[in-house]
Amino acid sequence: MDWIRGETVGHGSFGKVSFAIPRKQSTLFSPSMVVKSSSASCSATLINEKLILDELKGCPQVINCLGDSYTYENGEKLYNVLLEYASGGALSDKLKNSGDHRLPEFKVRKYTKALLRGLHYVHKSGYVHCDIKLQNILLGENGQVKIADFGLAKRSESMKDDKLRCELRGTPLYMSPEMVTGGEQDTPSDIWALGCVVAEMATGTPVWRCSDMSKLLMNIGVGDQLPDFPDKLSEEGKDFLGKCFVKDPKKRWTAEMLLKHPFVADQDYDDDTVTLTCESGNPSTSPRCPFDFPDWVSDDSAQSSVTRSITSLPSPAFQELMNLSDGSRSTSPAERLRGLVSERRPESKWSAGDGWVSVR
Structure with a gap:
């Protein structure tokens, strides 16, 4: 689908969310859309989201995915996922x-x-x-x-x-x-x-x-x-x-x-x-x-279509997905808690109510 990036409406650890305006109105796509974008070299999380949303189509309580695409903007390759706009x-x-x-x-x-x-x-x-x-x-x-x-x-x-x-x-x-x-x-x-x-x-x-x-x-x-x-x-x-x-x-x-x-x-x-x-x-x-x-x-x-699709991803995205499986399981709850407490992430703001971050 041919679309134009509009005003930015939000940011996240994955990238940014902007309005997406179709160049040509089509009955197949909603005129009210947003596009979720990230750098193509670190788009594994966004690719994972697209694949899962495709398998969850048909549920009224799950945000609808309208497609995806790659674009080149300001000299950078971006991966984009088009989503329905929840105006509320x-x-x-x-x-x-x-x-x-x-x-x-x-x-x-x-x-x-x-x-x-x-x-x-x-x-x-x-x-x-x-x-x-x-x-x-x-x-x-x-x-x-x-x-x-x-x-x-x-x-x-x-x-x-x-x-x-x-x-x-x-x-x-x-x-x-x-x-x-x-x-x-x-x-x-x-x-x-x-x-x-x-x-x-x-x-x-x-x-x-x-x-x-x-x-x-x-x-x-x-x-x-x-x-x-x-x-x-x-x-x-x-x-x-x-x-x-x-x-x-x-x-x-x-x-x-x-x-x-x-x-x-x-x-x-x-x-x-x-x-x-x-x-x-x-x-x-x-x-x-x-x-x-x-x-x-x-x-x-039994291997899901998501898993099958992931194996065919470009190497940067595939590698990021595979990195999620790194690490070993603690031998006891106490040992695991010590590891969690000692872990420090640059963007963590534990004392702020709105500053809780997603631990990936």
């Missing part, structure tokens, strides 16, 4: 612009149900988002929820081998206990992060009120301490958070289970219902209780 902005901005920096419970319920539908689709499609937070939840013109920023997303642990299990991905305030202590990041980690988002929508503040990184990681990963539950949230809401904030990921409720929780079950939502089936073609069934989980089955011979 990020959910984090909605909180900041509200009178008391929090949302009324009826809106929290509505947005939570939409998020669950999107996460249910993502998880059943075999992926983990790995960075669910308010900044990565966008709103359409009519308030439709759109999960965005899949640059850190990956195949579910249950659908691939264990070689990438030690990766550290996401934003510290939203990290799950198993991520901090063992490097495990599967679909339950997204549910923990969802709980953080729900509580933050209700209060306007992060669930962990701690600016010291070492203390934060210890609170998340060690002992029985849980995030604070909002006092003004209904009993149904507190019970919902209780199903998200379960230290043992095997006992944490799934997105499919949470969709039937009273906190969201009776919420009307305009988007089409997403129907998912197993490989056999039969509809998936929800566990009857939080402990009724099917055994995870690992199929090492």
Whole structure:
């Protein structure tokens, strides 16, 4: 698609986001688009996002990808991904612009149900988002929820081998206990992060009120301490958070289970219902209780189209993706925590509320 770069609307660690204006209007593409761009030599994260979004097409709660291209601008080769424009902005901005920096419970319920539908689709499609937070939840013109920023997303642990299990991905305030202590990041980690988002929508503040990184990681990963539950949230809401904030990921409720929780079950939502089936073609069934989980089955011979596409990438992008698998897994939670606490990244601002960075 032939397009012209417009005004810049945002920046990130990957590059920048600008408006994209089609040179010729086409019924195949929305006239309201943005383009996410990065240098072609370090575009592995953006390429990963494009490949995953292509596999998640059809879900109303996931941002729609409209294509990609390479361009030469100011002597530099750029990789660009065209995305639908969510004119309502990020959910984090909605909180900041509200009178008391929090949302009324009826809106929290509505947005939570939409998020669950999107996460249910993502998880059943075999992926983990790995960075669910308010900044990565966008709103359409009519308030439709759109999960965005899949640059850190990956195949579910249950659908691939264990070689990438030690990766550290996401934003510290939203990290799950198993991520901090063992490097495990599967679909339950997204549910923990969802709980953080729900509580933050209700209060306007992060669930962990701690600016010291070492203390934060210890609170998340060690002992029985849980995030604070909002006092003004209904009993149904507190019970919902209780199903998200379960230290043992095997006992944490799934997105499919949470969709039937009273906190969201009776919420009307305009988007089409997403129907998912197993490989056999039969509809998936929800566990009857939080402990009724099917055994995870690992199929090492099954290789996703994302993996197949990655192997054919140009060497710079391929190398960056492969670098994500470097490192060894700690032998104990204590050793891992010491490594995390001692790690220093140039752009980290642990004491600033808006300064939390994605750890890649």
